[in-house]
Amino acid sequence: MSVEIEELAGAVAEVVEPAFARLADVAGTVAAGPARRPWAEADLAPVRERLVALVAEDAMLVGLGFVAAPGIVEDRERYLLWWERKDDRLSRLRLNFDPSSIDVYDYLQMEWYQEARGGRDRVAFGPYVDYSGSGLYIVTATVPVRVDGEFVGVAGADLVASELERRLVTVLQRAGRDAVLVGPERRVVAANTPRWVVGTRLPSMPVPGDEFAAVAEVPSGTGWILAIGS
Amino acid sequence: MTPVSSLSPLTPSVTSSGRADEVVQRISEAINLGLLDDGERLPAEPELAAQFGVAPMTVRDALASLRDLGLVETRRGRSGGSFVRRPPAPEQEPLRQRLAAMTVSELRDVADEHRAIAGEAARLAAERAGAVNVRRLFGLTEQLGTASTLGDRIRADCRFHIEIAVASQSSRLTRREVSLQAEVSGLLWLPVGPDLDVAAHVAEHHGIAAAVVAENPDEARRLAVEHVDHALHRLTSLHLLLTSEGAP
Numbered sequence: 001m002s003v004e005i006e007e008l009a010g011a012v013a014e015v016v017e018p019a020f021a022r023l024a025d026v027a028g029t030v031a032a033g034p035a036r037r038p039w040a041e042a043d044l045a046p047v048r049e050r051l052v053a054l055v056a057e058d059a060m061l062v063g064l065g066f067v068a069a070p071g072i073v074e075d076r077e078r079y080l081l082w083w084e085r086k087d088d089r090l091s092r093l094r095l096n097f098d099p100s101s102i103d104v105y106d107y108l109q110m111e112w113y114q115e116a117r118g119g120r121d122r123v124a125f126g127p128y129v130d131y132s133g134s135g136l137y138i139v140t141a142t143v144p145v146r147v148d149g150e151f152v153g154v155a156g157a158d159l160v161a162s163e164l165e166r167r168l169v170t171v172l173q174r175a176g177r178d179a180v181l182v183g184p185e186r187r188v189v190a191a192n193t194p195r196w197v198v199g200t201r202l203p204s205m206p207v208p209g210d211e212f213a214a215v216a217e218v219p220s221g222t223g224w225i226l227a228i229g230s
Numbered sequence: 231m232t233p234v235s236s237l238s239p240l241t242p243s244v245t246s247s248g249r250a251d252e253v254v255q256r257i258s259e260a261i262n263l264g265l266l267d268d269g270e271r272l273p274a275e276p277e278l279a280a281q282f283g284v285a286p287m288t289v290r291d292a293l294a295s296l297r298d299l300g301l302v303e304t305r306r307g308r309s310g311g312s313f314v315r316r317p318p319a320p321e322q323e324p325l326r327q328r329l330a331a332m333t334v335s336e337l338r339d340v341a342d343e344h345r346a347i348a349g350e351a352a353r354l355a356a357e358r359a360g361a362v363n364v365r366r367l368f369g370l371t372e373q374l375g376t377a378s379t380l381g382d383r384i385r386a387d388c389r390f391h392i393e394i395a396v397a398s399q400s401s402r403l404t405r406r407e408v409s410l411q412a413e414v415s416g417l418l419w420l421p422v423g424p425d426l427d428v429a430a431h432v433a434e435h436h437g438i439a440a441a442v443v444a445e446n447p448d449e450a451r452r453l454a455v456e457h458v459d460h461a462l463h464r465l466t467s468l469h470l471l472l473t474s475e476g477a478p
Binding site: 094095096102103109110111127128129131136137185187199200201 | 264267268269270357358360361362365370373377382385386389392393395396399400401404408
């Protein structure tokens with residue numbers, strides 16, 4: 001059983017690996033920017049080009065971008081270079097950053113930003129209803145962007161929950177037994193059984209015992225836990 | 231917020247009723263309530279026509295009216311299109327007229343639907359909300375109390391209820407809640423008759439948020455339903471006031 005669950009956990013990680021590979025690509029492109037800072041918007045032209053190319057590569061990706069830490073882009077307290085893909089049409093996402101406004105989109109408060117800033121190398125937040133951003137049910141994946149060890153922002157990708165679910169459930173169905181994938185918020189990301197409902201939160205993180213026969217960390221770096229039901 | 235997703239919940243279910251003035255009403259409410267951001271680009275005409283189930287010509291007429299109302303600005307060229315221009319507060323006269331034209335039974339029916347949606351959203355939110363939802367709920371409750379303009383107050387009110395639905399993890403409940411907020415909240419805050427008791431309204435939001443954070447689904451639902459009942463009470467009295475003889 002333990003070999004089996006490790007294998008399965010590895011296969012789950014493979015589902016999100018391409019997204020994180022693209023985020024590493026974005027992060028690398030950002031980090032290759034001019035040594036002098038703050039950056040001008042024009043300095044990010046290569047990033048823009050890279051984002052537009054990468055976001056079209058995978059149907060699961062509905063958004064991709066670079067989200068700058070304050071003071072990194074000149075004269076911009078908040079700066080988002082983000083592309084959305086909808087029905088094969090790309091558009092730049094524009095959000096309200098006016099702090100005096102009720103509708104302000106303050107990404108500094110978002111988990112996917114804070115976790116990456118706080119030292120986690122890979123974040124997968126959600127699934128959640130992204131009312132302020134894409135309007136979709138998504139998982140947001142992020143990685144920190146660092147230049148010479150200094151945090152300059154995050155590279156992020158919005159993964160549409162429907163397609164992510166299809167791919168994860170395909171893997172989980174190989175378990176042959178009840179299997180559930182749980183995120184660090186104790187939120188069910190996917191399951192191969194109606195026993196656990198996607199989007200709900202478990203009372204506690206799974207540990208081997210009465211309810212779960214085996215539990216393994218998914219080697220995706222996102223804090224996801226794979227559990228096999230007893 | 232993508233224009234498409236923020237407009238789609240407002241699409242009328244009966245397409246035959248999709249006349250230009252209904253499109254105008256839906257879009258202007260979405261703008262006033264902050265469901266469409268200031269400066270946001272509206273979808274192209276054919277897309278809007280598809281969303282509202284009306285002819286492209288009807289959309290063109292609606293956009294012309296919205297331009298006349300100063301709610302939309304049209305720019306030409308490659309990066310052109312129709313862009314939202316949000317006024318500081320919603321126009322009150324159309325809201326008064328709409329509330330006066332409704333019936334008490336219609337108001338009750340809207341509230342019936344709202345009880346179902348908001349009550350269940352609150353119940354699920356208490357089971358499913360994450361830390362970020364909870365922070366936002368308390369933040370929006372505070373903003374409702376400190377808002378200095380009517381427009382901000384309405385937006386903080388709306389956003390609170392939408393955040394409850396977001397915390398429920400349901401896209402569909404969120405769409406329904408957005409639609410109900412667009413329909414109701416402008417009317418609720420109409421400065422007609424006795425002022426809406428802001429402190430009591432804030433206290434009710436606080437109560438719902440507290441039940442969500444306490445992971446108490448039954449209490450969250452009860453308070454959310456009660457909140458809708460209070461809104462129905464106010465809307466009914468305002469309606470009766472507006473339709474009584476010597477109406478203000």
